[in-house]
Amino acid sequence: MDARRPSRLAEALLAPGPTTDYPARMRRFGQLVGTWAVKGSRLDEATGEWSAHEFTWIVDYILDGRAVQDVELVPSTTSPTGFVTRATTIRVYDPEAGAWRVTSFAPTIGEYCHLIATSYRSGVRQDGTRTDGKPIRWNFTSIADDSYAWEAWVSHDEGGTWTLIGRNEGTRLS
Template identity: 40%
Template sequence: MNEKTTEMLRLLAADGPHPDLRDELMLFGQFVGSWSVRNRFLDGGVWREENREWRFGWVLGGRAVQDVLVNDGGPDDARVTAGTTVRVYDPAASAWRVQWFGLARAQYVTLFGRAAGDEIHQEGTRSDGATVRWNFTDITPESFRWQGFVADGDGWRLEQEMRARRR
Protein backbone atom coordinates (compact mmCIF):
# COMPACT_ATOMS: atom_id res chain seq x y z
CA MET A 1 0.00 0.00 0.00
CA ASN A 2 1.44 3.38 -0.93
CA GLU A 3 1.90 6.29 1.46
CA LYS A 4 -1.01 8.36 0.10
CA THR A 5 -3.43 5.44 0.42
CA THR A 6 -2.25 4.73 3.95
CA GLU A 7 -2.78 8.39 4.89
CA MET A 8 -6.28 8.43 3.34
CA LEU A 9 -7.28 5.31 5.31
CA ARG A 10 -5.86 6.80 8.52
CA LEU A 11 -7.98 9.93 7.99
CA LEU A 12 -11.09 7.85 7.25
CA ALA A 13 -10.81 5.60 10.33
CA ALA A 14 -12.00 6.64 13.80
CA ASP A 15 -11.26 5.20 17.24
CA GLY A 16 -14.90 5.12 18.37
CA PRO A 17 -18.25 6.89 18.25
CA HIS A 18 -18.44 10.68 18.25
CA PRO A 19 -19.23 11.65 21.87
CA ASP A 20 -22.13 13.97 20.94
CA LEU A 21 -24.09 11.06 19.39
CA ARG A 22 -22.69 8.06 21.26
CA ASP A 23 -26.02 6.51 22.28
CA GLU A 24 -27.59 6.85 18.82
CA LEU A 25 -24.45 5.60 17.08
CA MET A 26 -24.36 2.38 19.08
CA LEU A 27 -27.32 0.98 17.12
CA PHE A 28 -24.82 -0.05 14.43
CA GLY A 29 -21.73 0.55 16.58
CA GLN A 30 -22.51 -2.66 18.44
CA PHE A 31 -21.31 -4.55 15.36
CA VAL A 32 -17.84 -2.97 15.23
CA GLY A 33 -15.36 -5.82 14.89
CA SER A 34 -14.99 -8.90 12.75
CA TRP A 35 -17.66 -11.54 12.15
CA SER A 36 -17.69 -15.01 10.56
CA VAL A 37 -20.75 -15.32 8.35
CA ARG A 38 -22.67 -18.18 6.81
CA ASN A 39 -24.35 -16.59 3.79
CA ARG A 40 -27.40 -18.20 2.15
CA PHE A 41 -28.74 -16.55 -1.01
CA LEU A 42 -30.94 -17.11 -4.03
CA ASP A 43 -29.00 -17.52 -7.27
CA GLY A 44 -31.18 -18.09 -10.32
CA GLY A 45 -33.95 -19.55 -8.18
CA VAL A 46 -31.59 -21.94 -6.35
CA TRP A 47 -30.42 -21.44 -2.75
CA ARG A 48 -26.63 -21.37 -2.44
CA GLU A 49 -24.36 -21.05 0.61
CA GLU A 50 -20.90 -19.65 1.23
CA ASN A 51 -18.71 -18.41 4.05
CA ARG A 52 -17.89 -14.74 4.38
CA GLU A 53 -16.23 -12.34 6.75
CA TRP A 54 -17.95 -9.09 7.70
CA ARG A 55 -15.81 -6.35 9.24
CA PHE A 56 -17.40 -3.24 10.79
CA GLY A 57 -15.51 -0.13 11.90
CA TRP A 58 -15.87 3.51 12.93
CA VAL A 59 -15.19 6.12 10.22
CA LEU A 60 -15.62 9.83 9.49
CA GLY A 61 -14.75 11.18 12.91
CA GLY A 62 -16.82 8.50 14.62
CA ARG A 63 -20.04 9.77 13.02
CA ALA A 64 -20.49 6.73 10.77
CA VAL A 65 -20.07 2.95 10.72
CA GLN A 66 -18.65 1.33 7.60
CA ASP A 67 -18.38 -2.36 6.83
CA VAL A 68 -16.62 -4.50 4.28
CA LEU A 69 -18.07 -7.88 3.33
CA VAL A 70 -15.58 -10.36 1.83
CA ASN A 71 -15.69 -13.95 0.70
CA ASP A 72 -13.89 -15.92 3.38
CA GLY A 73 -10.95 -18.21 2.83
CA GLY A 74 -7.44 -17.58 1.66
CA PRO A 75 -5.08 -14.74 2.45
CA ASP A 76 -6.46 -11.20 2.84
CA ASP A 77 -5.02 -10.06 -0.49
CA ALA A 78 -6.70 -12.94 -2.37
CA ARG A 79 -10.22 -12.44 -1.00
CA VAL A 80 -12.99 -11.13 -3.19
CA THR A 81 -14.70 -8.08 -1.71
CA ALA A 82 -18.46 -8.37 -2.12
CA GLY A 83 -19.05 -4.75 -1.17
CA THR A 84 -19.17 -2.08 1.48
CA THR A 85 -21.90 -0.26 3.39
CA VAL A 86 -21.65 3.22 4.87
CA ARG A 87 -24.14 4.03 7.65
CA VAL A 88 -24.46 7.63 8.86
CA TYR A 89 -26.81 8.70 11.64
CA ASP A 90 -29.03 11.67 10.66
CA PRO A 91 -30.14 13.47 13.86
CA ALA A 92 -32.74 15.55 11.99
CA ALA A 93 -34.51 12.39 10.79
CA SER A 94 -33.75 10.28 13.90
CA ALA A 95 -32.71 7.60 11.44
CA TRP A 96 -29.71 6.14 9.69
CA ARG A 97 -28.89 6.88 6.08
CA VAL A 98 -27.46 3.68 4.65
CA GLN A 99 -25.71 3.13 1.32
CA TRP A 100 -24.58 -0.30 0.04
CA PHE A 101 -22.07 -0.51 -2.78
CA GLY A 102 -22.00 -4.04 -4.23
CA LEU A 103 -19.23 -3.52 -6.72
CA ALA A 104 -18.76 -7.17 -7.77
CA ARG A 105 -22.25 -7.22 -9.31
CA ALA A 106 -22.78 -3.48 -9.80
CA GLN A 107 -25.56 -3.38 -7.19
CA TYR A 108 -26.32 -0.24 -5.21
CA VAL A 109 -28.92 0.18 -2.49
CA THR A 110 -30.09 3.27 -0.59
CA LEU A 111 -31.93 2.69 2.70
CA PHE A 112 -33.17 4.35 5.89
CA GLY A 113 -32.62 2.39 9.09
CA ARG A 114 -34.14 2.54 12.57
CA ALA A 115 -34.37 0.46 15.71
CA ALA A 116 -37.51 -1.68 15.85
CA GLY A 117 -37.62 -3.08 19.36
CA ASP A 118 -34.61 -5.40 19.66
CA GLU A 119 -34.12 -5.42 15.89
CA ILE A 120 -32.89 -3.03 13.23
CA HIS A 121 -35.07 -2.48 10.15
CA GLN A 122 -33.79 -0.82 7.00
CA GLU A 123 -35.99 -0.09 4.00
CA GLY A 124 -35.06 1.36 0.67
CA THR A 125 -34.53 0.89 -3.02
CA ARG A 126 -32.05 -1.05 -5.14
CA SER A 127 -30.52 0.48 -8.25
CA ASP A 128 -32.88 -1.67 -10.36
CA GLY A 129 -35.86 0.06 -8.69
CA ALA A 130 -36.90 -2.84 -6.45
CA THR A 131 -38.05 -2.06 -2.91
CA VAL A 132 -36.02 -3.90 -0.29
CA ARG A 133 -36.03 -4.48 3.44
CA TRP A 134 -32.84 -5.48 5.24
CA ASN A 135 -33.28 -6.54 8.88
CA PHE A 136 -30.83 -7.33 11.67
CA THR A 137 -32.49 -9.75 14.12
CA ASP A 138 -31.55 -12.12 16.95
CA ILE A 139 -28.86 -9.62 17.98
CA THR A 140 -26.56 -10.58 20.88
CA PRO A 141 -23.02 -9.39 21.67
CA GLU A 142 -21.70 -12.55 19.94
CA SER A 143 -24.11 -13.17 17.05
CA PHE A 144 -26.84 -11.79 14.80
CA ARG A 145 -28.95 -12.68 11.80
CA TRP A 146 -29.31 -10.43 8.76
CA GLN A 147 -32.15 -10.98 6.28
CA GLY A 148 -32.65 -9.36 2.90
CA PHE A 149 -36.18 -9.19 1.50
CA VAL A 150 -37.46 -7.83 -1.80
CA ALA A 151 -41.04 -6.68 -2.39
CA ASP A 152 -43.02 -8.52 -5.05
CA GLY A 153 -46.71 -8.81 -5.92
CA ASP A 154 -47.34 -11.14 -2.96
CA GLY A 155 -45.53 -9.12 -0.28
CA TRP A 156 -41.98 -9.62 0.96
CA ARG A 157 -39.82 -12.46 -0.38
CA LEU A 158 -36.61 -13.57 1.37
CA GLU A 159 -33.66 -13.54 -1.05
CA GLN A 160 -30.66 -13.63 1.31
CA GLU A 161 -29.86 -14.54 4.91
CA MET A 162 -26.60 -14.23 6.81
CA ARG A 163 -25.90 -15.67 10.25
CA ALA A 164 -22.93 -14.02 11.91
CA ARG A 165 -20.72 -14.98 14.86
CA ARG A 166 -18.14 -12.63 16.35
CA ARG A 167 -14.52 -13.66 15.67
Protein backbone atom coordinates in the same frame (compact mmCIF):
# COMPACT_ATOMS: atom_id res chain seq x y z
CA MET B 1 4.34 3.25 0.37
CA ASP B 2 5.07 0.93 3.28
CA ALA B 3 2.48 -1.89 3.10
CA ARG B 4 2.63 -2.33 6.90
CA ARG B 5 1.59 1.26 7.56
CA PRO B 6 -2.01 2.43 7.11
CA SER B 7 -2.54 4.76 4.18
CA ARG B 8 -3.35 8.41 4.79
CA LEU B 9 -6.86 7.69 3.55
CA ALA B 10 -7.32 4.92 6.14
CA GLU B 11 -5.92 7.18 8.85
CA ALA B 12 -8.33 9.97 7.88
CA LEU B 13 -11.36 7.70 7.40
CA LEU B 14 -11.19 5.38 10.40
CA ALA B 15 -12.25 6.62 13.83
CA PRO B 16 -11.19 5.23 17.24
CA GLY B 17 -14.81 5.09 18.43
CA PRO B 18 -18.24 6.70 18.22
CA THR B 19 -18.81 10.43 18.34
CA THR B 20 -19.63 11.75 21.78
CA ASP B 21 -22.39 13.96 20.31
CA TYR B 22 -24.99 11.14 20.33
CA PRO B 23 -23.39 7.98 21.75
CA ALA B 24 -26.66 6.12 22.36
CA ARG B 25 -27.66 6.49 18.69
CA MET B 26 -24.22 5.31 17.57
CA ARG B 27 -24.73 2.10 19.56
CA ARG B 28 -27.40 0.94 17.07
CA PHE B 29 -24.78 -0.11 14.49
CA GLY B 30 -21.74 0.45 16.71
CA GLN B 31 -22.52 -2.79 18.51
CA LEU B 32 -21.53 -4.55 15.28
CA VAL B 33 -18.02 -3.03 15.20
CA GLY B 34 -15.52 -5.87 14.97
CA THR B 35 -14.70 -8.83 12.75
CA TRP B 36 -17.23 -11.57 12.05
CA ALA B 37 -17.25 -15.02 10.44
CA VAL B 38 -20.46 -15.18 8.44
CA LYS B 39 -22.44 -18.04 6.95
CA GLY B 40 -25.00 -16.89 4.45
CA SER B 41 -27.42 -18.07 1.83
CA ARG B 42 -28.85 -16.22 -1.15
CA LEU B 43 -31.81 -16.88 -3.41
CA ASP B 44 -31.19 -16.73 -7.14
CA GLU B 45 -34.42 -14.98 -8.11
CA ALA B 46 -34.18 -16.20 -11.71
CA THR B 47 -33.88 -19.90 -10.86
CA GLY B 48 -35.42 -20.05 -7.38
CA GLU B 49 -32.36 -21.91 -6.09
CA TRP B 50 -30.56 -21.07 -2.85
CA SER B 51 -26.76 -21.03 -2.60
CA ALA B 52 -24.59 -20.97 0.50
CA HIS B 53 -21.52 -18.81 0.96
CA GLU B 54 -19.13 -17.80 3.72
CA PHE B 55 -17.30 -14.54 4.18
CA THR B 56 -15.54 -12.33 6.69
CA TRP B 57 -17.36 -9.15 7.66
CA ILE B 58 -15.34 -6.27 9.13
CA VAL B 59 -17.17 -3.31 10.69
CA ASP B 60 -15.62 -0.11 12.06
CA TYR B 61 -16.34 3.52 12.91
CA ILE B 62 -15.51 6.14 10.28
CA LEU B 63 -15.88 9.89 9.72
CA ASP B 64 -14.91 11.00 13.23
CA GLY B 65 -17.21 8.35 14.70
CA ARG B 66 -20.34 9.68 12.99
CA ALA B 67 -20.75 6.65 10.73
CA VAL B 68 -20.13 2.91 10.59
CA GLN B 69 -18.70 1.16 7.54
CA ASP B 70 -18.42 -2.53 6.78
CA VAL B 71 -16.63 -4.57 4.15
CA GLU B 72 -17.47 -8.09 3.01
CA LEU B 73 -14.37 -10.14 2.21
CA VAL B 74 -14.40 -13.45 0.34
CA PRO B 75 -11.42 -15.79 -0.05
CA SER B 76 -9.56 -15.58 -3.36
CA THR B 77 -6.67 -17.68 -4.63
CA THR B 78 -5.92 -15.14 -7.37
CA SER B 79 -5.60 -12.08 -5.15
CA PRO B 80 -2.22 -11.30 -3.55
CA THR B 81 -4.03 -10.52 -0.27
CA GLY B 82 -5.87 -13.87 -0.29
CA PHE B 83 -9.26 -12.16 -0.39
CA VAL B 84 -11.47 -9.92 -2.52
CA THR B 85 -13.64 -7.14 -1.13
CA ARG B 86 -17.06 -7.97 -2.52
CA ALA B 87 -19.18 -5.23 -0.96
CA THR B 88 -19.21 -2.28 1.42
CA THR B 89 -21.99 -0.51 3.26
CA ILE B 90 -21.83 2.89 4.92
CA ARG B 91 -24.33 3.75 7.66
CA VAL B 92 -24.45 7.41 8.74
CA TYR B 93 -26.64 8.63 11.58
CA ASP B 94 -28.66 11.69 10.55
CA PRO B 95 -29.60 13.61 13.72
CA GLU B 96 -32.02 15.85 11.78
CA ALA B 97 -34.03 12.82 10.57
CA GLY B 98 -33.49 10.76 13.72
CA ALA B 99 -32.58 7.79 11.51
CA TRP B 100 -29.62 6.14 9.81
CA ARG B 101 -28.95 6.71 6.11
CA VAL B 102 -27.55 3.54 4.56
CA THR B 103 -25.82 3.07 1.21
CA SER B 104 -24.51 -0.28 0.06
CA PHE B 105 -22.20 -0.95 -2.87
CA ALA B 106 -21.59 -4.41 -4.39
CA PRO B 107 -19.88 -3.59 -7.69
CA THR B 108 -18.96 -7.20 -8.49
CA ILE B 109 -22.68 -7.99 -8.87
CA GLY B 110 -23.81 -4.52 -9.97
CA GLU B 111 -25.96 -3.86 -6.90
CA TYR B 112 -26.26 -0.41 -5.30
CA CYS B 113 -28.85 0.09 -2.57
CA HIS B 114 -30.08 3.06 -0.54
CA LEU B 115 -32.01 2.56 2.70
CA ILE B 116 -33.19 4.23 5.90
CA ALA B 117 -32.61 2.31 9.13
CA THR B 118 -34.69 2.49 12.30
CA SER B 119 -35.08 0.41 15.45
CA TYR B 120 -37.31 -2.61 15.01
CA ARG B 121 -38.23 -5.05 17.74
CA SER B 122 -34.92 -6.42 19.08
CA GLY B 123 -32.96 -5.42 15.99
CA VAL B 124 -32.77 -2.92 13.15
CA ARG B 125 -34.96 -2.55 10.07
CA GLN B 126 -33.54 -0.99 6.92
CA ASP B 127 -36.02 -0.06 4.15
CA GLY B 128 -35.09 1.22 0.73
CA THR B 129 -34.59 0.32 -2.90
CA ARG B 130 -32.12 -1.72 -4.86
CA THR B 131 -30.62 -0.92 -8.26
CA ASP B 132 -33.69 -2.04 -10.23
CA GLY B 133 -35.93 0.22 -8.11
CA LYS B 134 -37.67 -2.62 -6.27
CA PRO B 135 -38.35 -2.08 -2.56
CA ILE B 136 -36.01 -3.94 -0.23
CA ARG B 137 -35.95 -4.57 3.49
CA TRP B 138 -32.85 -5.67 5.37
CA ASN B 139 -33.48 -6.72 8.95
CA PHE B 140 -31.00 -7.43 11.70
CA THR B 141 -33.38 -9.71 13.58
CA SER B 142 -31.10 -10.16 16.55
CA ILE B 143 -27.80 -8.67 17.61
CA ALA B 144 -25.89 -10.06 20.59
CA ASP B 145 -22.34 -9.53 21.82
CA ASP B 146 -21.05 -12.55 19.88
CA SER B 147 -23.63 -13.16 17.13
CA TYR B 148 -26.16 -11.59 14.81
CA ALA B 149 -28.82 -12.68 12.34
CA TRP B 150 -29.74 -10.73 9.21
CA GLU B 151 -32.39 -11.19 6.52
CA ALA B 152 -32.87 -9.58 3.11
CA TRP B 153 -36.31 -9.21 1.57
CA VAL B 154 -37.53 -7.84 -1.78
CA SER B 155 -40.99 -6.85 -2.95
CA HIS B 156 -42.09 -7.30 -6.55
CA ASP B 157 -45.43 -5.51 -5.94
CA GLU B 158 -44.44 -2.20 -4.29
CA GLY B 159 -44.50 -3.60 -0.75
CA GLY B 160 -47.69 -5.65 -0.95
CA THR B 161 -45.81 -8.89 -0.35
CA TRP B 162 -42.20 -9.69 0.49
CA THR B 163 -39.90 -12.52 -0.62
CA LEU B 164 -36.94 -13.63 1.49
CA ILE B 165 -33.82 -13.54 -0.70
CA GLY B 166 -30.95 -13.70 1.79
CA ARG B 167 -29.91 -14.75 5.27
CA ASN B 168 -26.68 -14.29 7.21
CA GLU B 169 -25.62 -15.56 10.59
CA GLY B 170 -22.47 -14.01 12.02
CA THR B 171 -20.19 -15.13 14.83
CA ARG B 172 -17.84 -12.55 16.31
CA LEU B 173 -14.10 -13.19 15.81
CA SER B 174 -12.95 -9.96 17.50
